[in-house]
Amino acid sequence: MISRRNFVMGSGIAGGGLLAGRPAVALQDAEGVAEVGTDAPAQQTGSASVVTPNGVSLPFRVVEGVKVFHLIAEPVEHEFAPGLKGSCWGYNGRTSGPTIEAVEGDRVRIYVTNRLPEPTTIHWHGIILPNGMDGVGGLNQPYIRPGETFRYEFTFLYPGTYMYHPHVDEMTQMGMGLMGMIVVHQRNPRYQVDRDFAIMLSEWYVPIGARRPDPREMSDFNVLTLNSKAFPGTEPLVVRTGQRVRMRFGNLSAMDNHPIHLHGYFFKITATDGGPIAETAQWPETTVLVPVGATRDIEFVADAPGDWAMHCHFTHHIMNQMGHEGPNVIGLDPAGLDDRIRPLLPGYMTMGQSGMAGMGHMGMSMPDNSIPMKGAPGKHDYLDMGGMFTVLKVRDDITSYQDPGWYQNPPGTLSRQASSEELEADGISL
């Protein structure tokens, strides 16, 4: 798997294209014609390649005008976040699978090899194609049995954001991580975007202290992911101030829609997997609800520098491995309780009685391979979040899309503790 994306960024920025406002073009100049690679859509359209945070695009080769891809469904060892590994299923060694990138009108041939212990197929979600290529096991095609390789061939007729996933034993196979994004670029876009992100939303249940996701879970999902990563495992989205940004969300969660909320901006929802929304029909939003089995594109101009949170607004979806078995202890009077229980259980500590902030960094020992309540250190304090949480980092004058670190707030623009003089001056008594 080549790490083309980093090279793209590096070369584009180094070549000064970014400063010219057309990095993708500069990139095309630097790379020339690639027989095998993922950059061809950019060459063909002048748009930026898609960035799949924590992921990659799927390489291809062109054979007599047909783009040939190869997906291998197989068990993978995956890290959701530091401290939590999972025995999952994925494509080409990863979950989510690599993003398939092509251009409107491309003829594609996609080989699918099954290295799973059970039959599978791939359904090309949202793609308009011949019925026999639709991938519903038993309905449109025979199963791809373990060890077999099937061949799909069709033309991407319409640009847009789509997904691929198995259509045999869907509950198990998607619950274990088999899914990926498809981006079909417009051949002749009316305008280009500078940053184009593809993010798959999904959810898992990994018992605390275990490592294999349990796909039978119906409601108690405890690992919520962006491209199969839970914060603090999610890469930040780095953007230069003033760039036009597109984010493409797909949702293949088992049971949940996700209201994805972006701080610092309003944006417009420009497309679904059903196609583009007429500009006159787009309305401004700060949260996009991404239903299960659908995609949403949003666009905005990143004109406000800062570290802006982006997350699902379901509060339970920004927690890591929250348990529910014990009683709610908020408000419990803890006086003398530790002294009473420690003779029986020396490791005991009363906790949670004042709320659950900071539970992730109390330094208590935890079950192996688990990240209960875990967040990450932030610039000002502990970042008490997990799951579907990431940071949009907008910066002036950056020359690289590497993580630029924390935002330095200009003087006078940072909330702080009020002084008593200030309180008094404003007539607030405590």
Added chain:
Amino acid sequence: MPIMKLVTHSCMLLLLLSLSACAARDAGFESVRDLIDQRAGLDAHWRYLDGPPDERVAEILSRPVGSEEAVRIALLNNSDLQASIEELGIARALLLDASLPPNIELEAERSEVPSERAEFSFAATTDLSRLLFLPMYRGVASAELDAVRFQTAGMILGFAHSVRTAYYDYQAAEQLLELDETVLEAAAASYDVAQRLHDAGNIPALELANERAFYEESRGQAAIAEAVAFSRRERLNALMGLSGMETNWQLAGRLADPQEEAPDLVDLEARSIDQSLDLVELEHRYRAAARRANLARAEGLLPSLRAGVELSREEGTREFGPVISLDLPLFNQGQGQVALARAEMRQLELQYRARAVRIRSAVRTARNELLVDARRVEHYRDVLLPLREQIIDETQLQYNAMELGVFQLIAARRDQVRTAQEYVRALQEYWHARATMDQILAGRLVSAEGDLDMGMP
């Protein structure tokens, strides 16, 4: 004259023999003492010979009392045991009785006819056949005394075994009580948390009531455990013959870990037979019965004979001469007595065989139980208890992760204590098996009933 001389001489001889050799005051208890010492390393005590034990008991009680100390006290101080040892005194008395020659019967008669000189007669006779058979009577009684000596030795060993097992039972009861108290503390803590959570408005009355029910049940269980420990201690007090302030003794330590492996099976059966005091006792009983049979046959063949001398004056003349009276064994030649003794002999022989079979079987059973119990104890100690510790640790981690609550954490501790109680019960059974095995190898077959409960009301 010659008969008179004979009789007198025989009397003197037998008297000397019987008084000097046969019925020593200790009734052979010294040999019992040696046996008990060799077989079990214990000091046998007979209050009749050794005097009252008071100071020694007080001295042992002044320090924590272990199982062997309890046995020592009980051997000194238990009056039921002492009463049973008096069987020796009784057997010795019977031997003494059998060893003494018959007394001499004197008969005097005087008749007076008026105008004539008074007539008189004076006779001295003794039971000559009894005198003749005296060595045989003594033989029977001395065989019975031998039997009683081995019976007494076995009985003392059996008694020591009951004290030892009663001690293990009490030790176990104290440990179980301690663990039940830990469960009670855990339940109290759980109930406390539930009450606080209910006060905070976090759990419904139902959950609080459930926690309370568990707490109250634990209280009941601890009370039962306390009563059991009390009665087990009382049982020991009775076995040790203690009362008043003496009962305030202190328990020394906990049930120990198992000792070395059980002895080899082949060796074991032979040893248990060799060592058996029960079998030796039966041998002596058999010998006594055989001697009774011989005596009965001899008595049946000889006429019952009384002999002596008579001095009389009749019609003015004095007469002096021997007298003899005898039963002619025409009809009863002692056939009934002989048959009785022979039936007893057959019975004893069969009892001997049966006892030997039981001993072999018992020693195999004891060894098997010892092995099984030792393995069970090891399994608890090396596998289950560490596993319970691990479960507590893992539950603690899950609690830290807020996946499990404090109730589950406390429950894990409670489950660990319950396992510890099973471990104590396994240890208790192991020490029972160990005591039984030692007992059989010391020469005493421990029966399911009988002397196990000796000394108990």
